[in-house]
Amino acid sequence: MNADCIIIQGSNMAEAHPVGFQWVVEAKLRGAKVIHIDPRFTRTSALADTFVPIRAGTDIAFLGGVINHVLSNDLDFREYVVAYTNAATIVSERFADTEDLDGLFSGFDPASRTYDESSWQYAGNEDAGGDSEETGARRQVASALQHESHGPGIDSEVERDETLQHPRCVFQILKRHFARYTPEMVERVCGVPAEQLLEVAKAWAAASGRERTTTLVYSVGWTQHSTGVQYIRTGTILQLLLGNMGRPGGGILALRGHASIQGSTDIPTLFNLLPGYLPMPHVAQHERFDDWIGAIRHGDQKGFWGGAPAYATSLLKAWWGDAATVDNDFAYGYLPRISGDHGTYRQVLDMIDGRIKGYFLLGQNPAVGSAHGKAQRLGMANLDWLVVRDLFEIESATFWKDGPEVATGEIVPEECRTEVFLLPAASHVEKEGTFTQTQRMLQWREKAVEPPGDCRSELWFFFHLGRLVRERLAGSQDGRDRPLLDLTWDYPVHGRHDEPSADAVLREVNGFDLVTGRPLASSGELRADGSTAGGCWIYTGVYAGGVNQAARRRPGSEQDWVAAEWGWVWPANRRILYNRASADPEGRPWSERKAYVWWDDELGRWTGHDVPDFQVDKPPWYRPPPGATGAEALAGDDPFIMQGDGKGWLFVPTGLVDGPLPTHYEPAESPLPNRLYGQQSNPTRVVYERADNPRNPSPPDEHREVFPFVFTTSRLTEHHTSGAMSRTLGYLAELQPAMFVEVSPALARERGLEHLGWATIVTARSAIEARVLVTDRLRPLRVDGRPVHQVWLPYHWGVGSGLTTGDSANDLMGVSLDPNVLIQDSKVGTCDVQPGRRPTGPALLDLVAGYRTRAGVASMAPERIVTAEQGRG
Amino acid sequence: MITERSRLLGSLDPAAGSGYVEPPPRVGFFTDTSICIGCKACEVACKEWNGIPQDGIELTGMSYDNSVGLGASTWRHVAFIEQRVAAPGAGGDETGVRWLMSSDVCKHCTSAACLDVCPTGSLLRTELGTVVVQDDICNGCGYCIPACPYGVIDQRRSPDGDRNVGLAQKCTLCYDRTGAGLEPACAKACPTDSIQFGSLDELRKRAAGRVGALRAAGVADARLYGEDPADGVGGAGSLFLLLDDPEVYGLPPDPVCTTRDLPAMWRRAAVAAATMAAVTAFAFLGSRS
Amino acid sequence: MTDEARASDSGAAGEPAPDASRSYYGRPVIKAPVWKHDITAYLFTGGLAAGSSLLAAGADLTGRHELRRGCRLASLAALSASTWFLIHDLGRPSRFANMLRVFKPTSPMSMGTWILAAYGPMAGLAAASEVTGVLPAGVASRALPGVGRAAGVAAAGLAPLLGTYTAVLLADTAVPAWHDAGRHLPFVFAGSALASGAGVGLLAAPLGQVGPARRMAVAGAAAELAATSVLEHRLGLQSEAYRSAAPARFLRLARGLAAAGAVAAVTGRRSRVLSALGGAALLAGSICTRCGVYQAGLVSAADPRFTVLPQRQRLDAGQAR
């Protein structure tokens, strides 16, 4: 709303976040320019001032072009860059860039396809980075998700050149790295005309700097790629170079998906995380409590992760209460361990292989919503038991009787061994609790109506499941039962069905003093000595003063524009993170127009419109004493307080599996060769090479003409994700009543597709059918002199329940993941499109097998992932 | 028996014109289609609030419009228009696209043909100046349907068992909400404030301001629709800011309240009736002679 | 709903409707009437009742008893049918009486209902007086002829209104082919009513009494033909609706039947059969006229051109000024 320019790339904000989009409209009415960069023209594009069609999977090349333009024309916000980023930091002389190594960075091990990070380190810190074995392990556990970043274990001793002239300073490395990302190259790779790139670059730079700010918005159009994390890194680099971080109207808006999907990473549903981004202990790496704590705070590095012992101890105290003592390392031994990749896709493959016997599915419909639908269903069909708690009888509960594999004979209902327990869940209006949304805001929800019949909340289910298990185990002497029996499992219950108190849970999450019982006001009050308990350190403060701060609903009209009294935002009710950067190094606002927080000399503290994201009494001129650690080691002008050096990272020396800088790789499936490097696609990406997860050929493979088109999948306003909650409702189903595929008029002519007729879309995994919508909103791009057709599919349809049913886009997908966070690359693949309906029954399998044969998929193994000259040497 | 005052020419205050003494300010809508994101929240909110049945699950191929138009079971309707336009920046022969979205609704006309022709008095002018069907009075004669110059009102034909089957149905401007001081459901649900509800005087000002701002910003296509009290319906109670000709959105470019010509029609009918009588007389007199 | 959408879209198969068509996917701008065949039948029977009442009253006053009797009975039958059609067409027939809640000159249907309400008892009484013979002798039956005459004259007084108000009923809609024919439709319907009334006369009465019916047939058919031809040729764009396939078929037939009926009426002076045939032709012709006019309305409602083009021209002309 305060932005001067809004760049939306990798998000269909108007369609998927219509309520949030009101602020884009508001900004627009105030004069902001809105730019949308997307493979297809959407309802977001319709409202944008500029729409840039781009080939799916090439955003790094596009943004690289913008970075190149900014750097070659000195358009960066130099004062900000020098003071607040690691631009000046000198990198090890052993570092070699993708420009020199044909698309690989130094330290690559072709056998494991991982990096030894030591050459990426800051000069003088070469032993700080992980070796390729460690980065391999990090890939398995998606460690980039954990505690945001490890941060290099360095303090004040980093070598810097504030003139940015040193050839090995980050700034110069960046310049060289992106030098070849010229407008012409962008045109050849992305299919975006050079002038359009320049238009965007100029608008972006013009609306950044001292007086202006630009916001960058992305969501899963960026994340769901085999290079998803590096997409976001590219955006970060730009926003740091242009001085847009930590400032009003700036920043990067990572629009989250489901209601409280942010909450479900804060207090995670992920295998590798504990609340507050503490890493799940690894069986080999974190044998002892100190190993674990040490890994989080990385020795004595700067920054707020220095508080890790207090956060971790308080968590253990919250869970195991009196059983967690100094002597037993606060029951650290009770915490489960992970041993590698237990991600959702690994698990499904393990189910197919019979290694997993039972499965709880709560609030998820993988039979439709997850990539490689067939693998999902075959996996679930090979369990002993499956518990589905849902609002509806979803496809993931009925796959055994009416899934697509029943028609093809791959699942025989009479023989399917899985026992499915379908339990009705209470919906969000039938229970109380909090949602944590995109901007980290917790909002308390009252219960509006009683859940009908047997429907119960998740809280009820787990509380009583735990209670019953504990009752069964009561008296057990078996050591392995202790973690369960010693849990503090004593939430007050109320009502006819003994509903546990969500309010009590929130209090525990907030944390309290174990002696006085007083709710803590901030994470700074958490203690490492076992005197406090707290379920999620970043949420501490949500119950400050014994008041449910998330339940605050003071209307915006009764407060200032920051509206600090609506809900509660972690951490510490800060609305903009790293907002120290909204002031210059001396603590003065960069400009009147963009004033946000600043140092008040008279008061001797930071003040402003928001809660300062800084120690309030630390003056701008503060310099840490030698040997300081943790928060104390942050200087008065180090705004990025979670980073090991207090700086925004243009270059990431450690923590990322696939490189310190973003580099354009082609998607795992692409009809085109990589124009920039011999290395075709992300060499470190996660692949599961198996016959049931075949890949369409991509350069340099032969027969790629069998799957000549690019497809991408995403959302419609009218439906929600797997459609379980929208295809079942008449008012929504009638608004988008059938599965369809969008194609350009040119492709329709080429393939004889008729508007409203049927088309069959084929990949090496499966073939689906959809009604055809011919639309000018899709158009072939000229990439490197030839037209590239892109088709678009919504992924909301499935076969089974609902008022409208249809084939699932996810049946086309294979499993191929980003190495940092294990997200599937469901935003881009290759396919064929033919007019008419697909065959049914076993004939469908024959059709796909025919394609596989023609594409030489069977004979393609082993996958040629490393294609760079250097890697092959 | 209620005798309604014959009102063949609407005044700007239709409530007063209909005999309300000191009515509250006339209310209406201003729909700014330039900021509509086509989310259809208005359509769904309207259906939810008014308990309107489903209207058919069928893909139409009309861009993202699968509800086709206003009708007895669609009181808010979002139109989607895909247009080819010259692509900015790119070479001359290339084409760009423009995607217009607009949420349509009953116009609550100052001179409302539907109301004028209703033989039962079921259609009613409220004190707020809006036009409402009284479900308990309408007998489904269907006259209002072809009378509406905008094709708004229609007879509910399905589903079987629905309590309003057979009756004429349309937007009530949420009479049951506005009466209680609430904003209509559609406006309330609209995330971008494309739909604005309020006193018509205020909305007219806002609409004029907005069209001015857009024109100043170089959007030459921006225009208002329904705001002219001198138009054929005496000005609409629902104003629109459009980005193309009304007919592109399925709206009549210059609608006229059909009853405006009614006096002339009655006169012609009288002449024709007289002719009938004369012919009869001639037929008999002729035979006598 | 969606079937129509598909049909209208199939023209532009392969690609969405092009911008140049200046309409929304070729969809109609206004709603076509939802009336069923009842209303066409109602238009006819109303006219028939009106025509026969006029003829009946004339016959009564000029002592043509058989003509009178036939026409009175026919007008009662037509009136009853017409009322039945009107009620049957309602979405809620049981609520017909709500029509009597208001008296509304702005609503031709309201006015029509009142005309019908006034006319009905008169026509009924007049017809009832014809069946005195079958009633037992008494005061009532003795009084009836007088009452019958008074009622018959009253009915005839209302009949021209009954015969022409339906034209206003159609014209007072947004249906372009009707609305823009507002000046002419009353004459079409008046002619058609007279012709059909005359048709009854020709059918019902012996040769000796049908003189006025013949003259009425000729005059009615002539008016019907002339006024219809105006619809077909003098309404600019709207005439296209009257000349389009379905309406044109009815109107051609109507023309032929009316002409044939008139000719038969004139030439059938000596042949009861020929007269009767002429009468039948006139009735059929009247039905066809109503159907043709009705269908033309539907055509003009379904195609947005009929709504948009005249309005656009009006606007452009206004802007040019």
Ligand SMILES: Nc1nc2c(c(=O)[nH]1)N[C@H]1C(S)=C(S)[C@@H](COP(=O)(O)OP(=O)(O)OC[C@H]3O[C@@H](n4cnc5c(=O)[nH]c(N)nc54)[C@H](O)[C@@H]3O)O[C@H]1N2
């Ligand atoms: N109505 C509705 N709202 C929703 C949801 C829903 O299902 N329905 N789901 C919710 C959830 S769970 C989520 S995660 C969010 C997702 O929100 P979004 O990410 O905004 O939604 P998507 O539609 O998946 O994809 C966004 C856009 O990415 C584009 N895209 C695909 N590939 C590329 C690429 O390589 N580069 C670029 N630049 N763009 C690309 C697609 O064309 C699409 O327009 O939405 C949430 N909101």
Ligand SMILES: Nc1nc2c(c(=O)[nH]1)N[C@H]1C(S)=C(S)[C@@H](COP(=O)(O)OP(=O)(O)OC[C@H]3O[C@@H](n4cnc5c(=O)[nH]c(N)nc54)[C@H](O)[C@@H]3O)O[C@H]1N2
């Ligand atoms: N091809 C492709 N695949 C994708 C994506 C894509 O863009 N393209 N996007 C991905 C993304 S971002 C997401 S988030 C996933 C979503 O995929 P899923 O999470 O598998 O799909 P949903 O339909 O959101 O499933 C949520 C289920 O929770 C149920 N539910 C709702 N409320 C409650 C509750 O309170 N309790 C319980 N127990 N159940 C409840 C709903 O009925 C529904 O069945 O899909 C992913 N898959």
Ligand code: SF4
């Ligand atoms: S569904 Fe909920 S979260 Fe999504 S845009 Fe609407 S209000 Fe926001």
Ligand code: SF4
């Ligand atoms: S738009 Fe039509 S339905 Fe609405 S008030 Fe005007 S005439 Fe009546």
Ligand code: SF4
């Ligand atoms: S259908 Fe109902 S509302 Fe419409 S004119 Fe007839 S009685 Fe009035």
Ligand code: SF4
């Ligand atoms: S005002 Fe009420 S009835 Fe009218 S469209 Fe809006 S929600 Fe529906």
Ligand code: SF4
């Ligand atoms: S709710 Fe508002 S933005 Fe959404 S379609 Fe309706 S008018 Fe447009």
Ligand SMILES: [Mo]
């Ligand atoms: Mo999501």
